[in-house]
Amino acid sequence: xxxxxxxxxxxxxxxxxxxxxxxxxxxxxxxxxxxxxxxxxxxxxxxxxxxxxxxxxxxxxxxxxxxxxxxxxxxxxxxxxxxxxxxxxxxxxxxxxxxxxxxxxxxxxxxxxxxxxxxxxxxxxxxxxxxxxxxxxxxxxxxxxxxxxxxxxxxxxxxxxxxxxxxxxxxxxxxxxxxxxxxxxxxxxxxxxxxxxxxxxxxxxxxxxxxxxxxxxxxxxxxxxxxxxxxxxxxxxxxxxxxxxxxxxxxxxxxxxxxxxxxxxxxxxxxxxxxxxxxxxxxxxxxxxxxxxxxxxxxxxxxxxxxxxxxxxxxxxxxxxxxxxxxxxxxxxxxxxxxxxxxxxx
Amino acid sequence: xxxxxxxxxxxxxxxxxxxxxxxxxxxxxxxxxxxxxxxxxxxxxxxxxxxxxxxxxxxxxxxxxxxxxxxxxxxxxxxxxxxxxxxxxxxxxxxxxxxxxxxxxxxxxxxxxxxxxxxxxxxxxxxxxxxxxxxxxxxxxxxxxxxxxxxxxxxxxxxxxxxxxxxxxxxxxxxxxxxxxxxxxxxxxxxxxxxxxxxxxxxxxxxxxxxxxxxxxxxxxxxxxxxxxxxxxxxxxxxxxxxxxxxxxxxxxxxxxxxxxxxxxxxxxxxxxxxxxxxxxxxxxxxxxxxxxxxxxxxxxxxxxxxxxxxxxxxxxxxxxxxxxxxxxxxxxxxxxxxxxxxxxxxxxxxxxxxxxxxxxxxxxxxxxxxxxxxxxxxxxxxxxxxxxx
Numbered sequence: 021x022x023x024x025x026x027x028x029x030x031x032x033x034x035x036x037x038x039x040x041x042x043x044x045x046x047x048x049x050x051x052x053x054x055x056x057x058x059x060x061x062x063x064x065x066x067x068x069x070x071x072x073x074x075x076x077x078x079x080x081x082x083x084x085x086x087x088x089x090x091x092x093x094x095x096x097x098x099x100x101x102x103x104x105x106x107x108x109x110x111x112x113x114x115x116x117x118x119x120x121x122x123x124x125x126x127x128x129x130x131x132x133x134x135x136x137x138x139x140x141x142x143x144x145x146x147x148x149x150x151x152x153x154x155x156x157x158x159x160x161x162x163x164x165x166x167x168x169x170x171x172x173x174x175x176x177x178x179x180x181x182x183x184x185x186x187x188x189x190x191x192x193x194x195x196x197x198x199x200x201x202x203x204x205x206x207x208x209x210x211x212x213x214x215x216x217x218x219x220x221x222x223x224x225x226x227x228x229x230x231x232x233x234x235x236x237x238x239x240x241x242x243x244x245x246x247x248x249x250x251x252x253x254x255x256x257x258x259x260x261x262x263x264x265x266x267x268x269x270x271x272x273x274x275x276x277x278x279x280x281x282x283x284x285x286x287x288x289x290x291x292x293x294x295x296x297x298x299x300x301x302x303x304x305x306x307x308x309x310x311x312x313x314x315x316x317x318x319x320x321x322x323x324x325x326x327x328x329x330x331x332x333x334x335x336x337x338x339x340x341x342x343x344x345x346x347x348x349x350x351x352x353x354x355x356x357x358x359x360x361x362x363x364x365x366x
Numbered sequence: 367x368x369x370x371x372x373x374x375x376x377x378x379x380x381x382x383x384x385x386x387x388x389x390x391x392x393x394x395x396x397x398x399x400x401x402x403x404x405x406x407x408x409x410x411x412x413x414x415x416x417x418x419x420x421x422x423x424x425x426x427x428x429x430x431x432x433x434x435x436x437x438x439x440x441x442x443x444x445x446x447x448x449x450x451x452x453x454x455x456x457x458x459x460x461x462x463x464x465x466x467x468x469x470x471x472x473x474x475x476x477x478x479x480x481x482x483x484x485x486x487x488x489x490x491x492x493x494x495x496x497x498x499x500x501x502x503x504x505x506x507x508x509x510x511x512x513x514x515x516x517x518x519x520x521x522x523x524x525x526x527x528x529x530x531x532x533x534x535x536x537x538x539x540x541x542x543x544x545x546x547x548x549x550x551x552x553x554x555x556x557x558x559x560x561x562x563x564x565x566x567x568x569x570x571x572x573x574x575x576x577x578x579x580x581x582x583x584x585x586x587x588x589x590x591x592x593x594x595x596x597x598x599x600x601x602x603x604x605x606x607x608x609x610x611x612x613x614x615x616x617x618x619x620x621x622x623x624x625x626x627x628x629x630x631x632x633x634x635x636x637x638x639x640x641x642x643x644x645x646x647x648x649x650x651x652x653x654x655x656x657x658x659x660x661x662x663x664x665x666x667x668x669x670x671x672x673x674x675x676x677x678x679x680x681x682x683x684x685x686x687x688x689x690x691x692x693x694x695x696x697x698x699x700x701x702x703x704x705x706x707x708x709x710x711x712x713x714x715x716x717x718x719x720x721x722x723x724x725x726x727x728x729x730x731x732x733x734x735x736x737x738x739x740x741x742x743x744x745x746x747x748x749x750x751x752x753x754x755x756x
Contacts, residue, residue, distance in 0.1 A: 090520075094520070096520055096523070096524070154722055154726070157726055158725060158726070161725075161729065161742065162741065162742060163446075163519055163520070164440075164444075164446060164667075165725045165729055165742070166725075167446065167520075167523070168663070168664075168667055168721055168725050169721065169722050169725040169726070171660055171663075171718075171721060172717070172718040172719070172720070172721030172722035172725065173718065173722060174718070175714045175715070175717050175718025175721065176714070176715060176718035176719060176722070177718075178714050178718075179712070179714035179715040179718060182711065182714060183711075187711075291656065295527070295531070298524070299524075299528075302521075302524060336535075336538075336539045337535070337539060339531055339532070339535050340531075340532045340535045340536065340539075343528035343529075343531050343532050344528075344532060346524065346525070346528045347510075347514070347525050347528050347529065347532075350513075350514055350517060350521055350524070350525045351513035351514055351525075352513075354517050354518075354521055
């Protein structure tokens with residue numbers, strides 16, 4: 021059989037064989053785990069899935085920022101998570117301190133939408149500024165240089181967060197309605213429904229901009245080949261700024277939604293959530309927009325199920341589960357779930 | 367760029383020079399902290415206690431050992447590692463496992479310090495644990511590297527980052543893994559056995575002798591780094607760093623060479639971890655977080671990637687700023703001008719700002735390595751901007 025062929029070809033075949041066995045075993049294990057949990061307590065299963073998905077949409081908003089930037093200039097923008105954190109702090113200040121809204125009501129919802137618009141604008145402009153002053157000059161430099169700069173920017177943003185929000189976590193009152201919709205033991209909080217209601221149009225808008233507009237076409241062209249795009253008359257600098265603005269705006273929306281649904285801000289929020297969001301982007305295939313959303317929903321679901329199911333590792337292993345998935349994925353399918361294999365240009 | 371080999375007429379001579387300089391500096395510092403400092407009059411002694419206490423000096427030496435290890439991975443082989451803290455933690459826990467009463471169930475003594483002879487648990491001599499911890503880390507380095515080193519550099523950075531997140535969490539939650547307690551959870555493992563030198567047992571506050579040990583370890587690391595750099599393996603690392611494709615065409619076996627860089631780097635991370643555990647006389651899970659990996663990377667980058675002396679200066683400087691430098695400076699400013707600025711809280715701004723500015727204006731670090739400087743500024747060449755070099 022093929023397992024006994026020697027040489028390079030044999031090794032390739034054996035490798036593929038081994039991979040297939042491993043993937044089947046893993047899939048079977050996961051299905052078995054989900055199955056026994058489902059039988060044990062169906063309502064808890066659905067509840068955990070809902071919590072997981074509501075985390076997933078937040079991750080999706082952040083993950084898109086990573087994937088957009090990576091797609092166009094191949095940079096892991098470490099500062100992106102911290103931009104999300106700053107947006108959350110901004111939203112908290114906007115709604116609670118500047119407009120004194122602490123409970124739900126029509127006026128408060130008006131403030132909520134004003135805040136959505138302003139936080140998206142603010143985060144977009146901050147992201148444009150970061151690109152202009154820190155990353156643009158390093159576009160041709162070896163990869164390590166912009167990456168370390170991104171870490172530096174992340175520190176600076178964390179410093180701003182630390183000054184603004186204080187060294188400890190702060191809790192805030194939400195202006196979203198507090199009740200929940202429940203049927204047959206499963207309850208969906210209104211806040212979750214609102215995050216879906218805000219996120220889905222944003223994602224559709226995003227996808228429309230990238231696939232249907234002139235600017236989106238310029239983005240895709242720049243991502244493929246910067247020099248060729250420049251020769252075709254595309255303003256590459258402006259296109260990259262626009263990409264950063266899009267990513268920033270989505271991070272801003274995520275910040276507002278996080279602050280309003282969890283009622284919590286803290287200066288080191290961005291680091292953990294940013295890492296998870298980036299993992300989601302990689303999982304879906306970095307540079308691929310649909311992939312980022314899919315990966316984010318999956319990661320959110322996995323995290324929710326792991327934290328909420330009766331038979332699971334529990335919350336203290338959440339991080340380990342996410343990163344183990346990341347490492348396994350990198351080892352066996354580095355292109356991600358939806359990514360295409362790209363041969364290295366020489 | 368032309369890759370001419372630098373002429374070194376005699377291998378021995380090149381090491382003689384730095385060995386003498388290094389030893390003299392180390393002996394002077396050791397002599398000062400062992401005999402002079404505590405006999406100084408009140409005033410100067412307080413100044414030294416505030417600005418450069420012996421514990422800061424020793425901790426800085428541990429950072430130097432780890433940074434030199436990371437330098438081999440990042441500086442020599444050009445592989446970005448964002449999870450070096452994992453090796454530090456594993457090294458530290460090997461000290462916790464093999465040099466304490468943690469495993470009370472068993473009673474194993476291998477050249478243990480004489481004051482630990484009648485205690486339960488595993489007690490291995492400090493020097494044995496250094497090697498053991500290093501080997502365990504090297505094995506982990508190979509385990510994590512083997513499936514992932516064929517990835518592109520960004521993905522590799524991400525995998526190491528994930529690894530650096532997983533290992534500390536395993537130790538934090540390690541109180542009950544399938545019924546075993548492997549790390550004592552957040553309580554940590556403390557105390558660690560004392561280090562025994564011939565005729566002397568070093569207590570937790572024997573800073574000057576521990577400094578001597580740490581300096582010795584640093585010297586070994588420097589020697590190893592310099593020797594490897596000159597040898598076949600080091601030249602292969604540099605070739606991979608500069609152009610992976612060209613290197614593989616020239617017959618450099620990519621995977622074994624990269625794995626070797628990982629293993630050597632991880633080994634020294636383990637050594638640093640063991641040294642740190644003896645320095646703080648214990649091992650605590652909450653110390654190990656992402657910021658350690660980033661600070662180590664900053665040390666390597668700011669000092670000068672690939673240059674052993676640059677990395678050493680960078681590590682000493684940053685470690686000092688982090689521990690006593692910034693607070694002492696803040697106190698000085700506040701007392702002089704009557705202000706109440708909380709200087710340590712500007713740590714983030716300082717680090718972030720320095721990283722950004724260095725990358726924008728002085729990418730090669732404070733004490734640059736000449737070859738790397740040429741590579742990092744290749745793109746500044748006007749002609750390079752016309753061609754599409756990615």
